[in-house]
Amino acid sequence: MIIKRNPLTWFEKLYIPALIGGFKVTLSHFFKKKVTMQYPEEKWTVPEGYRGAPYLVKDEKDRTKCVSCQLCEFVCPPKAIKITPPGPEVNAERGNIEKEPEQFEINMLRCIFCGYCQEVCPEEAIFLQKDYSLTGESREEMIYDKTTLLELGGVKESNIKKWDKKAADAKAQQSH
Amino acid sequence: MANETTKAEIKPVETVTVKVDGSRVEVPKTTPDWQGNPIPTTILQACKMVGKEIPHYCYHPKLPVAGNCRMCLVEVGMPAMGRDRKPILNQDGTPKIQKGVLPYDPSLPRGAIACATPVAPNMEIHTDSDNTKMMREGILESLLINHPLDCTICDQAGECKLQEYSMEHGQAKSQFVETKVSKPKQVDLGPRIMLDDERCVLCTRCIRFTRDVAHDDALGIVNRGSYNTIAAYPGSKFDNNYTLNTVDLCPVGALTSKDFRFQMRVWFMKETESICTSCSTGCNIKVGSRENKVYRYEPRDNDAVNASWMCDEGRLNYKWVHREDRLKECLIRNHNSESRSVEWVTIIQELSERLSKCEKGSVAILASARASNEELYLIKLLADHFEAITDCVPRKGEGDDFLVQSDKNPNSNGARAIGIAFSEMGIQIPEIDEGISEGRIKTLLSFGENITRVGMNDELLAKLDLLVVSDILGSHAADKADFLLPGCAHLEKRGSFVNEKGRVQKFMKAVEAPGKARPDWEWLRELVVHVTNEKPADTLPGLFNEMSANNAAFGGIQWKDLGSLGTDIKI
Numbered sequence A: 001m002i003i004k005r006n007p008l009t010w011f012e013k014l015y016i017p018a019l020i021g022g023f024k025v026t027l028s029h030f031f032k033k034k035v036t037m038q039y040p041e042e043k044w045t046v047p048e049g050y051r052g053a054p055y056l057v058k059d060e061k062d063r064t065k066c067v068s069c070q071l072c073e074f075v076c077p078p079k080a081i082k083i084t085p086p087g088p089e090v091n092a093e094r095g096n097i098e099k100e101p102e103q104f105e106i107n108m109l110r111c112i113f114c115g116y117c118q119e120v121c122p123e124e125a126i127f128l129q130k131d132y133s134l135t136g137e138s139r140e141e142m143i144y145d146k147t148t149l150l151e152l153g154g155v156k157e158s159n160i161k162k163w164d165k166k167a168a169d170a171k172a173q174q175s176h
Numbered sequence B: 001m002a003n004e005t006t007k008a009e010i011k012p013v014e015t016v017t018v019k020v021d022g023s024r025v026e027v028p029k030t031t032p033d034w035q036g037n038p039i040p041t042t043i044l045q046a047c048k049m050v051g052k053e054i055p056h057y058c059y060h061p062k063l064p065v066a067g068n069c070r071m072c073l074v075e076v077g078m079p080a081m082g083r084d085r086k087p088i089l090n091q092d093g094t095p096k097i098q099k100g101v102l103p104y105d106p107s108l109p110r111g112a113i114a115c116a117t118p119v120a121p122n123m124e125i126h127t128d129s130d131n132t133k134m135m136r137e138g139i140l141e142s143l144l145i146n147h148p149l150d151c152t153i154c155d156q157a158g159e160c161k162l163q164e165y166s167m168e169h170g171q172a173k174s175q176f177v178e179t180k181v182s183k184p185k186q187v188d189l190g191p192r193i194m195l196d197d198e199r200c201v202l203c204t205r206c207i208r209f210t211r212d213v214a215h216d217d218a219l220g221i222v223n224r225g226s227y228n229t230i231a232a233y234p235g236s237k238f239d240n241n242y243t244l245n246t247v248d249l250c251p252v253g254a255l256t257s258k259d260f261r262f263q264m265r266v267w268f269m270k271e272t273e274s275i276c277t278s279c280s281t282g283c284n285i286k287v288g289s290r291e292n293k294v295y296r297y298e299p300r301d302n303d304a305v306n307a308s309w310m311c312d313e314g315r316l317n318y319k320w321v322h323r324e325d326r327l328k329e330c331l332i333r334n335h336n337s338e339s340r341s342v343e344w345v346t347i348i349q350e351l352s353e354r355l356s357k358c359e360k361g362s363v364a365i366l367a368s369a370r371a372s373n374e375e376l377y378l379i380k381l382l383a384d385h386f387e388a389i390t391d392c393v394p395r396k397g398e399g400d401d402f403l404v405q406s407d408k409n410p411n412s413n414g415a416r417a418i419g420i421a422f423s424e425m426g427i428q429i430p431e432i433d434e435g436i437s438e439g440r441i442k443t444l445l446s447f448g449e450n451i452t453r454v455g456m457n458d459e460l461l462a463k464l465d466l467l468v469v470s471d472i473l474g475s476h477a478a479d480k481a482d483f484l485l486p487g488c489a490h491l492e493k494r495g496s497f498v499n500e501k502g503r504v505q506k507f508m509k510a511v512e513a514p515g516k517a518r519p520d521w522e523w524l525r526e527l528v529v530h531v532t533n534e535k536p537a538d539t540l541p542g543l544f545n546e547m548s549a550n551n552a553a554f555g556g557i558q559w560k561d562l563g564s565l566g567t568d569i570k571i
Helices: A016-031 A071-075 A116-120 A146-153 A163-174 B001-011 B043-049 B132-145 B161-169 B205-212 B245-249 B344-356 B371-386 B412-418 B428-437 B458-462 B476-480 B520-531 B539-551
Strands: A054-056 A081-084 A103-107 A126-128 B017-018 B022-029 B028-031 B038-040 B073-079 B097-099 B104-109 B122-124 B193-195 B219-222 B230-231 B255-257 B270-275 B284-290 B291-300 B330-334 B340-343 B363-367 B389-392 B443-447 B466-471 B483-486 B494-498 B502-507
Touching: A016 A103, A054 A146, A071 A081, A071 A116, B017 B371, B017 B483, B043 B073, B073 B132, B073 B291, B104 B132, B104 B494, B132 B161, B132 B270, B205 B219, B205 B245, B245 B255, B245 B291, B245 B476, B245 B494, B270 B458, B270 B502, B330 B344, B344 B466, B363 B371, B363 B428, B371 B389, B371 B443, B371 B494, B371 B520, B371 B539, B412 B494, B428 B458, B428 B476, B458 B476, B466 B476, B520 B539
Parallel strands: B017 B122, B363 B389, B363 B443, B443 B466, B466 B483
Antiparallel strands: A054 A126, A081 A103, B017 B022, B028 B038, B073 B097, B073 B122, B193 B255, B219 B230, B270 B284, B284 B291, B330 B340, B330 B483, B494 B502
16 A cells, blocks of 8 residues: 655744744643652652562561471472471470471572462461562672561561460460 | 192182272272281272272271271162062162161261271262262361361471362361360470371371381370370380381371471472382382482382381481582592592593503402492402402391391392302401402402401501592591592482392482592493403493393393382392
8 A cells, every 4th residue: 555645845844843842842841740750869669569579577576477388489480489497406485386497598589579479378477578679799699598588578467376376275275 | 630620720709799989890809908818808998999099097008907087988888688688679670779877867878987898799889979078078177176287387298198188078168166175296205206296186007007017015095085195105115116107107297207307398309219228128218309418218118028118227327328528539549648639531541550450360359238239240340350359348237027137238139149249248358358468469449348347457458559449438448549439329329239038129319429429330330341341231221131131140130120119039
């Protein structure tokens, strides 16, 4: 198909009207509210439910919620998570929550922020939080260990206090 | 007459016709029980024969039947009998089937436990009917009433029958609103076993195993009703040499191995078929490993060797594989005792140059009865070339009347069959000692043994012109060797052993060897090619076949004949 092109009219050939039109748009934006941000000095506040970097959380009693069940390690598509289980030594401090990871590493270079770890976690111990820009100077630095993850994760309270309930039940039955 | 005897010999197996899920099947009237004695075929066995799995906890083919978990309940119908003791027939001539119902409420089914109910002619078994499903749901609900559901911290998760059956046959939701009975956790039953009473479903498999198979009546159930717990008898410990089998038997996570506790989740582990090397029984095992780390041994079923069991000593004897003092370098030492680390190509080349200068009859070879048949065959080729005097180091320990043998070498019979060692193992060692001290023997090749432990001291070794040592772990002899070649543990290579009773069994590779360590048969073959003019097969199965063809004792069996359970030879 051949499209017929009309030749430019005399008025159009002047170009000046088009220039003025352009300047008008620019000038109108000069007085409007800005839509851009001065990244990285200014940072975007992400909405609720945003899937940023996964961090470990503690419960309100400052205990590590993770029990080292390794389901996140299993489900993680890019294999970014590596957990070292605690071994057979009994940790009396943990009470009836017998297990806690000895080491918990997430390779943030591998992590794809898919959120499977959060979804699979039976203890609600790992959450995708609001950090989206992680930087480091080496690959090793980008492997976050347990201490770092817990520090960044903070405390997350939960209504389901199953371990405390179990401990309370056991204690109540002891007195019989 | 002759005709009659042949008829008697091929007596047909007596069968019973039953209906399983609507299809008529013929099953033998008797089947072997846990000890191999014929007993009337049970419903569970009959269903297994026709490929229908019935869920069960307390039943185990190698243990006496207890019938206490009720998981194997199935709906069963029997031909109805009239007063004249003849089956009542339907209008179409088929026998009328009467289904079991509860006497006080005929609308409810009365199931039969499949593990302990023998089949009867014309019996109808329903493994999949609504009533069977309902009974299974009920049993699972009752088992889960006091179960703590702490799967997240339970080592059994992933291989737990309670998990599996709950998913397959259970209800999605619990109706139980009361408080669960709390029982002791982390109970120390014995040196290798930790018990979590809350998880126990009281199937008594552990009790029956230790009483009837291990013959140590150590466990029992104490307390009443919901407070039932498994316990060792007061004042005694559950510490026989077979305790860890109860961990395998436990269908839930109640009995846990202290060694494996909280080490690795089972679904990550790769299972490799292998052989235990702790004694000459050669128990069949599964090696659980992940990312080149071995986490556990488990027995593998083989009725000709170890049934479903293995001893604790053998099961826990794997940690040396990851020891720090594993040999990882090929070392050549000069006369000033300065050593240099070289590549395999260099060490094989230099070693074969040195060896080819050796005179015939001036060489002694001390091999190990822990080496595989293929390796011993290659060593034998070297020995024949040098007309060398050979022997293996005997390893004696305590045996028992169940699985453990007093001969702690896994391949003594292989070494004998190939001609490296003789009926009395170690009989040549004093002669080798004498030969060295008299100067007749100038070269000593030691494969996989610490020769200083069999009385060869520094003074004796100093008289040698050439000492070649290949080993897995560091030793004093390894420090003295002119040529040191790092070898592989059996978990890091393939091969075969001949056990105490003459069963040839193969083992497969589970993990990679550390550093430069290489499967011994690989570099032994290179050495044989360089030193002698022979060209042995360059694959492991090929080497086995060649070894078998050249040693009458093996009767020409092939690698592929070994299968996963091995095959018997005459020794």
